[in-house]
Amino acid sequence: MLEVQNLTAGFLTAQGPLVAVDDVSFHVDVGETVCLVGESGSGKSVTSLAIMRLLEYDNGAIFGGRILLDGTDLVGLSQAAMRRIRGRHVAMVFQEPMTALNPVFPVGDQIAEAVMLHEGKGRAEAWARAVEMLRLVGIPEPEVRARQYPHQFSGGMRQRAMIAMALACRPRLLIADEPTTALDVTIQAQILELLRRLKAEMGMAILLITHDMGVAAEMADRIVVLYAGRVVEEGPVERIFERPAHPYTAGLLASVP
Numbered sequence: 001m002l003e004v005q006n007l008t009a010g011f012l013t014a015q016g017p018l019v020a021v022d023d024v025s026f027h028v029d030v031g032e033t034v035c036l037v038g039e040s041g042s043g044k045s046v047t048s049l050a051i052m053r054l055l056e057y058d059n060g061a062i063f064g065g066r067i068l069l070d071g072t073d074l075v076g077l078s079q080a081a082m083r084r085i086r087g088r089h090v091a092m093v094f095q096e097p098m099t100a101l102n103p104v105f106p107v108g109d110q111i112a113e114a115v116m117l118h119e120g121k122g123r124a125e126a127w128a129r130a131v132e133m134l135r136l137v138g139i140p141e142p143e144v145r146a147r148q149y150p151h152q153f154s155g156g157m158r159q160r161a162m163i164a165m166a167l168a169c170r171p172r173l174l175i176a177d178e179p180t181t182a183l184d185v186t187i188q189a190q191i192l193e194l195l196r197r198l199k200a201e202m203g204m205a206i207l208l209i210t211h212d213m214g215v216a217a218e219m220a221d222r223i224v225v226l227y228a229g230r231v232v233e234e235g236p237v238e239r240i241f242e243r244p245a246h247p248y249t250a251g252l253l254a255s256v257p
């Protein structure tokens with residue numbers, strides 16, 4: 001479903017182009033959970049932003065390669081065309097929910113807005129979807145909560161709301177960039193459980209980005225290991241944990257309790 005081929009991407013700096021992701025290739029099949037792992041600075045976020053074509057908003061650029069989503073190359077699509085792809089085909093959850101939730105609008109309005117934008121639904125139907133999604137992600141009293149503002153939610157509830165917004169248009173692929181890193185351990189486990197449940201119910205594929213091999217062990221069908229902007233190995237989760245082929249992967253595994 002997603003096929004990243006020889007992606008090279010980075011930033012336009014005063015000193016010239018800075019390559020953060022160097023010739024990266026991997027794929028995500030329908031319904032699969034792939035974990036993109038690697039320590040801080042290895043290029044995970046740049047990869048995810050490139051797939052969403054959001055890198056351009058951060059002085060970044062795709063220097064080369066292809067990003068095929070159901071056979072369509074996203075590289076080179078106009079931002080107008082990308083807006084039709086985001087939401088319905090691929091949606092993203094960020095590490096810090098406040099980067100995606102707007103503090104000045106009620107949470108339900110923001111989810112409804114996404115549904116109206118991506119699916120062209122009317123306000124009433126979009127609002128009903130927003131409430132249904134908040135219920136689905138386990139937010140109590142969703143009719144009441146939908147009228148509240150992000151600051152009235154706890155950190156864990158905000159992350160649930162973010163997931164509700166990302167999944168509101170039932171994308172076939174969800175990209176989650178360190179969705180639990182900002183949360184304490186108990187809430188982290190709840191959010192991972194939620195993602196597993198939603199995946200079972202909705203059947204979307206997940207590209208889960210994490211620096212935590214414990215999270216990867218729990219969630220992944222396959223693991224792609226990034227080091228300094230390059231893929232150093234890739235394989236089924238069992239194989240990676242039993243017989244890591246690259247010393248860098250072995251080092252990452254040594255940090256798992």
Ligand code: ADP
Nearest residue numbers: 011020038039040041042043044045046047058
């Ligand atoms: P990760 O998500 O794996 O922690 P990133 O993808 O955020 O890593 O970063 C990869 C590399 O790109 C790092 O060297 C980082 O310093 C650099 N980088 C990230 N964002 C920017 C930016 N806005 N401008 C310049 N360099 C950046």
Ligand code: MG
Nearest residue numbers: 044045046178
């Ligand atoms: Mg990151």
